[in-house]
Amino acid sequence: MFGSLPINSIIQLVTAIAAIGTCILLWKFRHATEVRFLILLEIFVAIWAFSYAFEFSTPDIEEKIFFSQMSYLGIAFIPVSYFFFTTAFSQKFHLVSKRNIIITLILPLVTLLLVFTNDKHHLIWKELWLDSNANILHYKHGFWFWVFYLYTFILIASGIINLISSISSFTSFYKKQLRILLIASAIPVVANLIYVFNLNPFPGFDWTTVSFVLTGLLIALGIFRYKIFELIPLAQEKLLDTMNEGVLVVNSNGIIETANPSLIQTFNLDGHSTFHSVFSQTFKNYPQIIKLMDSGEENLVNLALVTGKKLNYYQIKISPIQNQLGQITGKLMVVTDVTSIRTAEVKLKQKNKQLTEEIKRNEKLIDDLDAYAHTLAHDLKNSLGIIYSSSDIILEAVEENDMGIIQEFSKMVKESAQQTITVTNELLKMATAGHGDVETEPIKMEEVYLAAINQITDIVTDYKAEIEVDGDWINAQAYAPWIEEVWINLLTNALKYGGTPPKVTVGCNLEEDGKVKYWIKDNGDGIPKDQQLKIFRKHTRLQPDKATGYGLGLSIVKRIVEKLEGEVGIISTGELGEGSIFYFKLPAVQ
Numbered sequence: 001m002f003g004s005l006p007i008n009s010i011i012q013l014v015t016a017i018a019a020i021g022t023c024i025l026l027w028k029f030r031h032a033t034e035v036r037f038l039i040l041l042e043i044f045v046a047i048w049a050f051s052y053a054f055e056f057s058t059p060d061i062e063e064k065i066f067f068s069q070m071s072y073l074g075i076a077f078i079p080v081s082y083f084f085f086t087t088a089f090s091q092k093f094h095l096v097s098k099r100n101i102i103i104t105l106i107l108p109l110v111t112l113l114l115v116f117t118n119d120k121h122h123l124i125w126k127e128l129w130l131d132s133n134a135n136i137l138h139y140k141h142g143f144w145f146w147v148f149y150l151y152t153f154i155l156i157a158s159g160i161i162n163l164i165s166s167i168s169s170f171t172s173f174y175k176k177q178l179r180i181l182l183i184a185s186a187i188p189v190v191a192n193l194i195y196v197f198n199l200n201p202f203p204g205f206d207w208t209t210v211s212f213v214l215t216g217l218l219i220a221l222g223i224f225r226y227k228i229f230e231l232i233p234l235a236q237e238k239l240l241d242t243m244n245e246g247v248l249v250v251n252s253n254g255i256i257e258t259a260n261p262s263l264i265q266t267f268n269l270d271g272h273s274t275f276h277s278v279f280s281q282t283f284k285n286y287p288q289i290i291k292l293m294d295s296g297e298e299n300l301v302n303l304a305l306v307t308g309k310k311l312n313y314y315q316i317k318i319s320p321i322q323n324q325l326g327q328i329t330g331k332l333m334v335v336t337d338v339t340s341i342r343t344a345e346v347k348l349k350q351k352n353k354q355l356t357e358e359i360k361r362n363e364k365l366i367d368d369l370d371a372y373a374h375t376l377a378h379d380l381k382n383s384l385g386i387i388y389s390s391s392d393i394i395l396e397a398v399e400e401n402d403m404g405i406i407q408e409f410s411k412m413v414k415e416s417a418q419q420t421i422t423v424t425n426e427l428l429k430m431a432t433a434g435h436g437d438v439e440t441e442p443i444k445m446e447e448v449y450l451a452a453i454n455q456i457t458d459i460v461t462d463y464k465a466e467i468e469v470d471g472d473w474i475n476a477q478a479y480a481p482w483i484e485e486v487w488i489n490l491l492t493n494a495l496k497y498g499g500t501p502p503k504v505t506v507g508c509n510l511e512e513d514g515k516v517k518y519w520i521k522d523n524g525d526g527i528p529k530d531q532q533l534k535i536f537r538k539h540t541r542l543q544p545d546k547a548t549g550y551g552l553g554l555s556i557v558k559r560i561v562e563k564l565e566g567e568v569g570i571i572s573t574g575e576l577g578e579g580s581i582f583y584f585k586l587p588a589v590q
Contacts, residue, residue, distance in 0.1 A: 006135060008056035016049035033096060034088035041081035048074030055137065061130050064137045072115045076108035076148075079155035086159035104155075111148045118142075246335035249321070250279045250293065252328065263335055266305070266314065292318050293331055302338075313342040387416045440564060442589040443480045445508070445518070446473040452487035456495075463495045463502050470507035474516045476586035482560045483586075489557050490520045490582050499523035499577070510588060515566065519583035528574035535570055557584065 005013070019042045026042070029035040051071035055064050083104070087095050111124075118124045123144035130137055141149075246263025250256055256277050264271050267283070274282060283289050292299050298319045305312050315338045321330045390409040397405035453460070453467070460467065476483075494504045503523045511517050527535060535554055558568045561584045572580035 005053075006056055008136070009053045012049045012053035012056065016046045016053065019043070019046035019049060032088075033093070034085050037081050037085035037088060041078055041085060044074035044078045044081060046074070047071070048078070056135065059132075059135055061128070061137065064130070065128065068137060068139075069115050069118075072112055076112045076115075077105070079152040080104050080108060083155040083159045083162075086162040090162040090165065092162065107148065107151050111144065114144050244337065246333075248333040248335075249330055250333070251330040254279050256282060257330065263333075266335055266337075289316060289318075289333075292316070293333070312337060312339045314338060384416070384420065387413050387420075390416070440477050440479055440587075442475055443478050443483065444473075445475050445483075445516075448480050448483050449473070449487055449506070452484045452491060455484075455488055456492055459492060459495055463498075465495050465498070465502040465504060467491070467504045467506065470505050471509075474508050474510055475589045476516045476518075477589055478564050478566075478586050482564065486557050486560055486584060489554065490584075493554065493582065494520050494522040494524075497522065497524045498579070511585065514588055515585040516588045517583050517585050519581050521579060521581045523577070523579045525576045526572040526574040526578045527570060527580050532570050532572065554582075561586070 023039050023042045026035055026039050048071045051067045055067035084096055114123050123142045125139045126142045127140040128137060243262055246266045248259040248263050256274055256279050259274050280290050288301050292301050301316045303314045303316055315336045317334045319332045320328045321332050322328055390413045393409050394406055495502045505521045508516055508518045561568050566584055566586045568584045570580055570582050
């Protein structure tokens with residue numbers, strides 16, 4: 001169908017068709033702002049080429065002038081489209097605004113008006129003449145043509161500068177894409193200079209339209225070969241800048257290509273010197289990360305860093321980056337702050353530990369109380385049985401006015417009631433010492449000791465015992481009501497199992513570990529080594545024939561003292577008549 005057309009028209013028609021085809025290829029990527037401007041550029045090239053095709057196809061000079069004017073419907077807007085294409089590609093979106101576009105279009109619109117009114121002022125073309133042999137219209141350009149040409153040159157040069165200024169932001173892989181865009185941008189400039197300054201080997205033929213199509217085809221090649229508009233690093237820059245995670249890219253030569261602000265802040269790096277520095281040098285203080293980076297596999301490492309006075313925890317993931325051919329071209333490092341997660345885990349572990357300890361304490365308390373209940377059930381039943389039976393006898397004696405029986409059985413009731421009260425008190429002590437926390441405070445140990453002595457005065461009298469204090473008292477950090485029970489238990493124990501009569505000595509001394517050791521020495525038989533380990537266990541009575549009880553006193557002492565961050569113990573050779581020393585330690589008052 002092109003048989004009757006001159007070769008110049010055929011070239012321009014093919015150029016126009018190629019421009020439309022390029023638009024079709026680019027349409028898939030129209031969601032990108034830069035691609036929309038590139039599509040507009042190719043549309044204007046198609047208009048220019050179609051107009052040129054008709055101009056070369058007609059021998060009539062008037063028709064040639066008309067189609068030459070029509071070509072400016074494309075020519076006038078190509079530099080604007082190219083400028084905003086490169087501006088958007090360089091991610092300078094703040095410049096791609098309606099206001100700037102309108103301002104940029106003012107001069108092209110004025111030029112378009114002057115083109116269609118040229119015969120009135122000749123500002124675009126001073127003279128026109130037709131080369132009949134070549135069927136080409138020649139132009140002698142006017143003043144405004146050179147104004148517009150300079151404007152066009154400024155816009156295209158600015159576009160090229162946009163691309164060049166973006167080089168430092170591209171990794172080595174994406175620089176291949178940038179080279180394609182720069183080469184594609186230079187071709188129309190060279191072609192147009194050849195035409196305007198009459199350096200054309202084919203005088204009168206403007207190769208600019210063809211070169212713009214070649215530009216579009218090169219960019220299309222870049223799209224399908226290097227995924228220019230699918231993987232634009234600058235398009236991700238804003239996202240990286242706002243990410244909480246630190247991101248760093250290292251090329252195959254170990255050079256840092258990019259790092260976002262979060263990563264620079266995390267490792268306290270210099271934002272300027274980090275780029276294009278050697279990774280192993282920049283991270284020389286982090287051998288773990290360097291080792292991970294040298295590995296060819298995807299890996300994770302946890303790292304603790306002190307930022308100011310705060311300890312932060314990070315999870316670092318390093319992954320290989322592959323190109324479309326499957327070749328590793330670099331490494332991607334992502335640093336995630338997991339401090340809040342780690343802190344929550346620590347708190348959860350602490351809470352679980354506390355709950356576990358609480359459960360153990362409760363289970364132990366339940367076991368103790370259960371065992372205690374079984375141990376005391378028979379004794380309590382007997383005591384209550386005696387009280388019940390004695391009350392019946394007392395009632396009968398009252399009717400018979402037998403005071404002797406009343407006194408005898410009243411004494412039995414009192415003793416049984418006292419035994420019941422003793423059992424109940426020990427049960428309460430066991431429960432109190434094994435449950436809950438208390439606030440400790442500095443206590444005056446002498447006052448606590450004297451309060452305990454006052455409660456066992458009757459026992460001291462019954463046993464005709466001697467108790468003396470050796471040395472001065474040292475105060476401790478404790479809970480006074482509990483320590484009073486400790487003294488009562490240990491003193492009572494010394495009286496029951498001491499000599500005849502009991503001679504008890506108490507005292508205290510400050511230990512090297514900052515605790516006060518309080519001790520009670522009796523004059524009874526010693527406790528053999530093999531039995532000393534059992535002495536503080538519940539329901540343990542080594543000499544049941546010497547005193548009544550339920551074997552809970554020393555276990556209660558142990559529980560109370562340990563609850564107050566102290567310890568209990570016994571010192572004895574086990575020899576008859578050499579006695580024993582029971583002691584407990586408490587934190588001294590600071």
